[in-house]
Amino acid sequence: MSTPATTPTWRLVEPPRADRLDVPEAWAHHGVAALERAVALTDLGHDDFAPRAVDLLVDDLHQEHLRRCRLVAVVDDGAASPRVVGHGDLTLPVTDNRHLAVVRVAVHPSYRRRGIGSAIADRLRRVALTEGRTTVFAEVELADEPAADAPDALAPAEGPGRVSADLPGMRLARRAGLGLEIVARRSVLDVPLPDDVVDRFVADAAAHAGDAYRLHTWQDPVPEEWVDQLAALEQRLTEDEPNGGLALETERWDGPRIRGEEAKRAERSQGALVTAAEHVATGTLAGMTLLVWDADRPELTEQESTVVLPEHRGHRLGMLLKATNLREHTRLRPATRRISTWNNETNAPMLAINVALGFRPAGGSAELQAPLSRWTSLSRPAPTAG
Numbered sequence: 001m002s003t004p005a006t007t008p009t010w011r012l013v014e015p016p017r018a019d020r021l022d023v024p025e026a027w028a029h030h031g032v033a034a035l036e037r038a039v040a041l042t043d044l045g046h047d048d049f050a051p052r053a054v055d056l057l058v059d060d061l062h063q064e065h066l067r068r069c070r071l072v073a074v075v076d077d078g079a080a081s082p083r084v085v086g087h088g089d090l091t092l093p094v095t096d097n098r099h100l101a102v103v104r105v106a107v108h109p110s111y112r113r114r115g116i117g118s119a120i121a122d123r124l125r126r127v128a129l130t131e132g133r134t135t136v137f138a139e140v141e142l143a144d145e146p147a148a149d150a151p152d153a154l155a156p157a158e159g160p161g162r163v164s165a166d167l168p169g170m171r172l173a174r175r176a177g178l179g180l181e182i183v184a185r186r187s188v189l190d191v192p193l194p195d196d197v198v199d200r201f202v203a204d205a206a207a208h209a210g211d212a213y214r215l216h217t218w219q220d221p222v223p224e225e226w227v228d229q230l231a232a233l234e235q236r237l238t239e240d241e242p243n244g245g246l247a248l249e250t251e252r253w254d255g256p257r258i259r260g261e262e263a264k265r266a267e268r269s270q271g272a273l274v275t276a277a278e279h280v281a282t283g284t285l286a287g288m289t290l291l292v293w294d295a296d297r298p299e300l301t302e303q304e305s306t307v308v309l310p311e312h313r314g315h316r317l318g319m320l321l322k323a324t325n326l327r328e329h330t331r332l333r334p335a336t337r338r339i340s341t342w343n344n345e346t347n348a349p350m351l352a353i354n355v356a357l358g359f360r361p362a363g364g365s366a367e368l369q370a371p372l373s374r375w376t377s378l379s380r381p382a383p384t385a386g
């Protein structure tokens with residue numbers, strides 16, 4: 001662990017705006033991406049989810065649904081641009097969930113325990129208050145879960161899963177007054193699965209679903225005839241996904257929001273593969289599943305949304321959709337070695353499908369929340385020299 005500095009050598013600044021990455025003003029985008037990568041490698045042992053500079057840029061350029069307020073902690077060490085040693089952002093939903101402020105704070109491992117994280121959290125807290133938000137969310141990623149009888153193991157308010165109360169992120173969040181609501185499991189599937197295994201999953205599930213459903217598979221963009229129904233499915237997912245006691249309201253999705261997500265994926269050089277099930281008798285999309293990858297990371301793909309409408313559940317559509325999409329993904333992306341996904345530990349039906357497909361637990365996240373009135377300032381007196 002690094003020795004705490006007695007004199008602060010860092011300062012907090014709002015990063016400059018940039019509309020592309022190859023300009024000098026984009027130093028903060030590059031700096032935050034490098035910092036998040038260092039944090040992920042140290043704390044988790046992999047950087048599968050560390051945002052790239054382009055991810056940060058695209059989020060900044062498209063704030064119609066999620067507004068972002070960013071701060072960076074920098075040191076001036078004589079280089080052409082300041083060096084980013086910490087950062088924080090506050091995500092403020094605009095279209096729905098306008099009560100929420102979602103906070104993220106990260107500090108470079110060699111600059112921790114100097115008050116940087118607390119200072120960033122305090123500044124973001126003031127923004128959340130000014131914005132009139134009433135609930136704060138935070139997420140702490142876990143490399144693994146502690147044993148249930150470990151002395152520092154913390155149980156969530158709802159559902160299974162455990163988190164070490166001693167993780168730096170958990171210490172900061174709990175000092176700030178946030179409570180652990182649920183634990184999310186990250187799972188990884190090593191791919192490619194043998195062809196006969198995937199074929200068997202598809203065939204078994206198809207036998208249960210029968211001929212009432214017809215599958216459609218596409219890459220971005222979604223065909224115009226399905227865009228509104230796809231939006232309805234995305235919205236339904238936010239309504240139905242078990243989230244324990246997290247104060248989440250249903251997100252509002254429509255065709256333009258789907259098109260906006262596609263445009264952002266294109267700007268980030270991401271590919272997307274959807275398989276959807278049409279209920280033949282009514283022409284309705286009964287369910288869908290979505291895989292997303294970064295073009296420049298052939299080894300990794302993310303399993304994102306999967307949803308089946310309540311009136312179509314119980315026909316193995318979840319398995320049919322996922323296995324069919326996986327089979328097509330193997331054809332398109334043969335170099336991929338792992339598919340990663342997140343599920344709340346309270347989401348038994350989705351976890352059951354993933355476990356059956358061969359996904360194995362690979363860490364997770366603690367989902368924390370508090371009423372904003374209980375988000376406590378962490379300010380401490382400035383350290384005195386000598």
Ligand SMILES: CC(C)(COP(=O)(O)OP(=O)(O)OC[C@H]1O[C@@H](n2cnc3c(N)ncnc32)[C@H](O)[C@@H]1OP(=O)(O)O)[C@@H](O)C(=O)NCCC(=O)NCCS
Pocket residue numbers: 004005039043103104105106107108111112113114115116117118119138139140141168169170171172173175383
């Ligand atoms: C969590 C995280 C942001 C904390 O950053 P940090 O800069 O070390 O935070 P602080 O220095 O303000 O506080 C950390 C500890 O140092 C202590 N500290 C702060 N200033 C200090 C000083 N001058 N001397 C000694 N200790 C000090 C704090 O009291 C706190 O102690 P605690 O852990 O016992 O409660 C950092 O560990 C991190 O990036 N973790 C990974 C990302 C994450 O989990 N983020 C949180 C969820 S959004």
